[in-house]
Amino acid sequence: MALKIASRFRRLLQRPGSIDLGPYERLTQLVGEAEESVQSLTDEELTEAVGELRTTGGLHEDEQIEFLALAREAGQRAIGERAFDGQVVGALAMLQGRVVEMATGEGKTLAGAIAAAGYAIGGRRVQVLAVNDYLARRDAEWMGPVYELLGVSVAHIGQASTPEERREAYQADVCYAPVSEIGFDVLRDRLVTDVADRVTVERDVALVDEADSVLIDEARVPLVLAGATRTEELDDDVVQLVRTLRAGVDYEIDGDGRTVALTDRGTDKVEESLGGINLYEDDHVDRLTQINVALHAEVLLRKDVDYLVRDGKVSLINNNRGRIAKLQRWPDGLQAAVEAKEAVPVSDSGEVLDSITVQALVTGYKTLCGMTGTAVVVGESLQEFYDVEVAVVPPNKPNVRVDEPDRLYLTVEQKNAALVEHIAEVHESGRPILIGTHSVEESEQLSDRLEAAGITHVVLNAKNDAEEAAIIAEAGVPGTVTVSTQMAGRGTDIRLGGRDESHDKEKAIELGGLYVIGTGLHASRRLDDQLRGRAGRQGDPGGSLFFASLGDELVTRYSVSSGLRPNPDSSGRLTDRKSLGVLEHAQRVADGANAELHRTTWSYHRLTGQQRAILLDTREKVLVDDLAAEELAERAKERYDELVEEVGEDVVKDAARRIALHQLDRRWTDHLAYLADLREGIHLRSLAGGIVHLKPIDEFNKSAIASFDTLIEDAWTDAAEIFKTAEITSEGLDEEASGVPRPTATWTYLINDNPFGTEADRILGRLRNAIKPESVSQSEEIPAETFDEDDLPEELREADDEDLPEELRDADEDEELPEELRDADEDEALPEELRDADDDESESPDRKK
Numbered sequence: 096m097a098l099k100i101a102s103r104f105r106r107l108l109q110r111p112g113s114i115d116l117g118p119y120e121r122l123t124q125l126v127g128e129a130e131e132s133v134q135s136l137t138d139e140e141l142t143e144a145v146g147e148l149r150t151t152g153g154l155h156e157d158e159q160i161e162f163l164a165l166a167r168e169a170g171q172r173a174i175g176e177r178a179f180d181g182q183v184v185g186a187l188a189m190l191q192g193r194v195v196e197m198a199t200g201e202g203k204t205l206a207g208a209i210a211a212a213g214y215a216i217g218g219r220r221v222q223v224l225a226v227n228d229y230l231a232r233r234d235a236e237w238m239g240p241v242y243e244l245l246g247v248s249v250a251h252i253g254q255a256s257t258p259e260e261r262r263e264a265y266q267a268d269v270c271y272a273p274v275s276e277i278g279f280d281v282l283r284d285r286l287v288t289d290v291a292d293r294v295t296v297e298r299d300v301a302l303v304d305e306a307d308s309v310l311i312d313e314a315r316v317p318l319v320l321a322g323a324t325r326t327e328e329l330d331d332d333v334v335q336l337v338r339t340l341r342a343g344v345d346y347e348i349d350g351d352g353r354t355v356a357l358t359d360r361g362t363d364k365v366e367e368s369l370g371g372i373n374l375y376e377d378d379h380v381d382r383l384t385q386i387n388v389a390l391h392a393e394v395l396l397r398k399d400v401d402y403l404v405r406d407g408k409v410s411l412i413n414n415n416r417g418r419i420a421k422l423q424r425w426p427d428g429l430q431a432a433v434e435a436k437e438a439v440p441v442s443d444s445g446e447v448l449d450s451i452t453v454q455a456l457v458t459g460y461k462t463l464c465g466m467t468g469t470a471v472v473v474g475e476s477l478q479e480f481y482d483v484e485v486a487v488v489p490p491n492k493p494n495v496r497v498d499e500p501d502r503l504y505l506t507v508e509q510k511n512a513a514l515v516e517h518i519a520e521v522h523e524s525g526r527p528i529l530i531g532t533h534s535v536e537e538s539e540q541l542s543d544r545l546e547a548a549g550i551t552h553v554v555l556n557a558k559n560d561a562e563e564a565a566i567i568a569e570a571g572v573p574g575t576v577t578v579s580t581q582m583a584g585r586g587t588d589i590r591l592g593g594r595d596e597s598h599d600k601e602k603a604i605e606l607g608g609l610y611v612i613g614t615g616l617h618a619s620r621r622l623d624d625q626l627r628g629r630a631g632r633q634g635d636p637g638g639s640l641f642f643a644s645l646g647d648e649l650v651t652r653y654s655v656s657s658g659l660r661p662n663p664d665s666s667g668r669l670t671d672r673k674s675l676g677v678l679e680h681a682q683r684v685a686d687g688a689n690a691e692l693h694r695t696t697w698s699y700h701r702l703t704g705q706q707r708a709i710l711l712d713t714r715e716k717v718l719v720d721d722l723a724a725e726e727l728a729e730r731a732k733e734r735y736d737e738l739v740e741e742v743g744e745d746v747v748k749d750a751a752r753r754i755a756l757h758q759l760d761r762r763w764t765d766h767l768a769y770l771a772d773l774r775e776g777i778h779l780r781s782l783a784g785g786i787v788h789l790k791p792i793d794e795f796n797k798s799a800i801a802s803f804d805t806l807i808e809d810a811w812t813d814a815a816e817i818f819k820t821a822e823i824t825s826e827g828l829d830e831e832a833s834g835v836p837r838p839t840a841t842w843t844y845l846i847n848d849n850p851f852g853t854e855a856d857r858i859l860g861r862l863r864n865a866i867k868p869e870s871v872s873q874s875e876e877i878p879a880e881t882f883d884e885d886d887l888p889e890e891l892r893e894a895d896d897e898d899l900p901e902e903l904r905d906a907d908e909d910e911e912l913p914e915e916l917r918d919a920d921e922d923e924a925l926p927e928e929l930r931d932a933d934d935d936e937s938e939s940p941d942r943k944k
């Protein structure tokens with residue numbers, strides 16, 4: 096009874112959303128007691144003792160205790176780190192499929208390695224999902240000696256790994272890899288025509304590092320496999336022409352800054368420049384598409400914010416991480432348009448062969464666990480989407496970091512001035528400062544301001560992860576000012592006094608430790624906390640402070656500041672509760688919007704995932720069995736028998752397999768394109784307030800099911816037709832001549848998705864719809880996009896955007912919205928599926944539609 100009460104009491108003390116750690120703590124105590132008996136073992140005996148625990152059905156409790164005692168000893172011997180109790184508790188929780196919250200610097204790397212090894216000894220195969228190449232390699236190598244002593248094989252994968260290296264790495268007991276690389280391998284394996292070409296293994300245990308980033312923030316990011324079809328070039332005259340167009344006169348930017356379109360005047364100008372053609376005639380559809388795509392690239396995609404130009408190539412910046420996303424590209428003509436804009440060589444374009452979201456990838460594992468510094472606030476989402484619980488492990492030494500209250504200013508300019516002044520003041524004392532910005536562009540602007548103020552500093556701007564890690568590791572040296580985007584150099588320990596703690600560590604402590612300054616609040620408190628968490632590691636002193644202004648994107652997008660009566664002091668600072676409340680409100684709305692968007696996206700992807708599983712089931716039978724030969728022998732019997740006679744049964748079976756695989760893949764690619772169109776059409780109809788009889792998701796599912804219904808049967812019918820006339824000799828099938836060519840090249844990328852398709856999908860879809868209304872069902876209900884200048888606020892009508900004062904350039908968004916939407920707090924006026932939707936990812940309804 097007493098025990099029960101104690102346990103209830105303990106539960107009450109536990110952080111909300113976290114599970115009770117009591118059972119793990121009791122086991123950890125037993126691990127401590129078992130430790131002495133393993134200390135006398137030689138290294139060989141230790142490895143042998145772990146080997147004896149190897150089993151196939153997972154470790155029982157007493158085996159877990161023994162294993163953890165051995166693992167603790169192995170950590171001590173191999174890398175001089177004896178796992179603290181908290182790390183053992185964390186490892187135990189992960190071994191039971193939990194996501195563990197441990198603060199920065201508490202040693203997640205070792206805790207994760209112990210858990211991974213524990214799974215491996217229990218007969219499971221583990222993939223540690225890292226956030227980038229650098230961390231995958233670093234952790235695999237760092238923990239390598241521990242694994243070795245435990246007799247557990249370990250490997251890692253990075254973007255540069257060859258197929259052979261990947262195949263071998265996946266075979267290891269524990270494989271560290273960026274989540275995107277695993278996803279791309281899964282997609283590529285999906286397309287093989289020979290089983291021997293596969294590299295991945297069955298997805299068994301996923302141990303996710305930075306679990307909240309991967310499972311929540313990036314969950315809806317689709318990983319895409321595209322195949323080359325042709326090189327798209329933009330005509331130079333189109334590129335030149337678009338450059339002469341003027342904002343607000345020849346084209347208008349949509350209220351949410353996400354779409355752009357020609358005005359009537361702009362259309363006239365373009366038509367005239369192209370020799371008096373009518374852009375809207377069927378003959379000029381390609382031209383119109385080119386113009387619109389080029390315009391989008393020219394005015395909406397910003398160099399150094401959306402992409403960087405390096406080594407003659409356009410690299411996308413992953414906005415979630417503020418770093419270059421290698422191998423990413425925009426689909427279809429958009430990439431070519433940006434390449435033309437930047438005058439770099441045009442790369443191949445292609446079609447989407449398959450795609451999978453991070454969430455769908457992760458839910459494909461049999462067991463999921465993970466670790467992060469900030470999990471508990473997304474505990475409910477983790478439960479909802481992945482059915483995993485969070486275990487919050489308290490820090491080894493209490494956190495003494497001082498988090499100062501946010502400093503709010505009226506305008507962005509006032510905030511920036513105060514920011515630089517404050518940095519200068521603190522820097523004067525020599526206290527090490529780490530400044531977190533939201534984008535590479537912002538980092539560079541701040542850098543200019545710091546330079547003007549004579550403050551020596553280093554800037555991390557999306558170069559490479561290893562370099563960033565090396566720079567940020569030195570951020571704790573007195574006198575250092577480091578400017579960094581939120582995620583740059585993450586996973587790197589910032590020690591006071593520098594990487595080896597030899598540069599005035601004592602002074603750094605005396606000065607109050609690392610001081611983290613945020614240049615603006617993030618869309619979620621959790622992201623703020625990630626930045627703060629870089630200071631005050633392992634009980635070190637430290638501090639944090641965020642600056643904000645009512646002009647920040649967070650506020651202008653998600654909150655209402657117009658009803659306020661701000662009363663700033665002479666520096667523009669606001670200290671009244673009501674004004675400060677705006678920040679919290681904006682973060683709450685943004686958080687809610689993201690959660691809703693996540694839910695909606697997932698609902699759109701769930702059916703596609705189920706359909707993919709059905710398709711893959713058939714594909715697998717074709718690949719490993721003789722299903723294709725059986726089907727085609729039945730559907731084209733005469734030809735089949737004839738060919739067997741001519742070239743032998745093995746050749747015919749192989750040809751049948753290749754033809755069938757091609758047709759299944761072809762149909763799937765077309766189906767995906769159809770789904771993208773479908774989402775687009777439904778989205779536009781609901782925005783237009785057209786006749787929508789069903790909820791958008793139901794409408795989508797109904798059509799998607801109907802389209803998939805006959806997909807496999809249609810693929811067989813086509814395959815049989817092709818088989819009848821295919822070029823098949825004793826050498827095998829001539830794929831090209833038979834009309835079943837494989838893609839000449841494939842590449843992968845990832846994009847920020849929203850339920851209605853990627854941004855580029857949407858632009859292209861809209862273009863298609865505007866141009867060819869018959870291509871989308873019920874499209875007559877979709878009004879063509881027209882931009883009526885008279886609807887614009889006076890000062891925007893004729894003015895070139897560049898001529899406007901800065902606040903107006905961005906501020907016009909609100910003005911453009913109908914009254915009831917301007918400050919719409921809970922988005923009541925929006926169509927249901929858009930309520931709370933993240934503006935960043937979805938379109939805000941404006942009156943043009």
Ligand SMILES: Nc1ncnc2c1ncn2[C@@H]1O[C@H](COP(=O)(O)OP(=O)(O)OP(=O)(O)O)[C@@H](O)[C@H]1O
Nearest residue numbers: 176177178179199200201202203204205586587588
């Ligand atoms: N048991 C231990 N004994 C001694 N040092 C340890 C132990 N565990 C971890 N460390 C050290 O603590 C530091 C932080 O470890 P680690 O980088 O794994 O933390 P983390 O929790 O992953 O932090 P982040 O949130 O930045 O990823 C490292 O320098 C590591 O060597």
